[in-house]
Amino acid sequence: MKRLLATTALLGTLATGAFAADLKEMSAEERALFRAEVRSYLFENPEVIMQAVEILQNREAEQQVQADIDLVSQNADAIFDDGYSWVGGNPDGDIVLVEFLDYRCGYCKRAHDEVAELLKSDGNIKLIVKELPILGDGSVLASRFAVAVKQVSGGDSYKSVADALMSFNGDITMPTLRRLGSTFGLDMEAVEARMDSDEVTAEIAQTRALAGALAINGTPTFVMHDELLRGYLPLEQMQALVANKRG
Template sequence: MKRLLATSALLTAVATAGFAQDLTPMTDEERALFRAEVRSYLLDNPEVIMQAVEVLQTREAEKQAKADFDLVAQNADALFDDGYSYVGGNPYGDIVLVEFLDYRCGYCRRAHSEVAELLETDGNIKLIVKELPILGDGSVLASRFAVAVKQLAGGDSYKAIGDALMSFQGDITLPALRRLGSTFGLDMEAIEARMDSEDVTAEIAQTRALAGALAINGTPTFVMQDELLRGYLPLQQMQAIVSDKRG
């Protein structure tokens, strides 16, 4: 509603200014009469306002998309070749999908199974996972745990732990993570020591910095090839984007 009112006011002002250029000089009485006529026209033809709103929204979306394409290009190395992020799916796939996630994010959990299905059914997509804990201490703890597992036990263990964290019920605490790690046969003493290490801290900090550079303020956020996709996307929409990228 605020956008609608603002657009209406802007439309009136622009129309008034535009005609004023042709009719100047106008007296105060003439200007008041003209404004009243414009107002009357808009009230009689409110669809004009809605059309203006649609045009404004389209232009804003196009402007945002262009800015996002530029951001991806400017940060390509950090996105696609940082040297530490987990790589899954097909490492040699013709499509690269980057996901910024938080294990406590409801939409990340919803997207998790759909991303897995996309990778399985397509077979030619490379997945890069970026840890972006933004939902409090529990998210940070889970992310530190997952990164420590990756650094010490490798990608397969990281994926298994990541899958488990995405379906984990209850509060994420250190005792809960100990129990979870033990079910996967992990050396939890070593994992816990690693969780507070500079290596884990640096990895998460670098991903946060990258997210800031990309103006990412929520999870999940995806990058598909050259395109930044903000928010949850259903499987069919992701499949359509993949098809479009392949031409």
């Protein structure tokens, strides 16, 4: 019992900032004894290691959440009011959901219908969509097309094209996009001319810069009010988060 208490006390000291100074004051013999006691204690109580790892992971998770809240606050204007991103759902909704997406992202495709169901079932959520093509040339081509459609033909055409691109599972090429454009009766000559324009380039570049500022390295990524939500979320989890935000 004395040994256990002594070792526990030493481990307590190890967890504090005072340990470094205490260790320096130990003799070589005392340091060897300390290490032996710690080693013996951990062998006899290996669950302590897992408990320590869990504590560390929880602490890091809490720090990440706070860091993300700070990032959202620092970039709020670019996230919620950039002046160019497509807005859907209820523009006056009490909950604002921002989605960074890539049309070739499997998890974005999976989330697409669930986000649509969330908007349909709730009716008081504002959706902001940000084009973040990160999965190669096909993704960039699709985003340039979608943004060009928005700039040339407006938000309704953009929504139709974006939905179609999300449900499309083949290779994204210009012939594919031309067929898609003709399906919706778009002026493809005007859309294609706009695709390589400075206006489209600037919009995608600004979203990329925002993603960099938010440390976003994957899609989908969501922002809900003050919270960054990294990765795919099932409908039930999004609904729970909405309810939590409303208090």
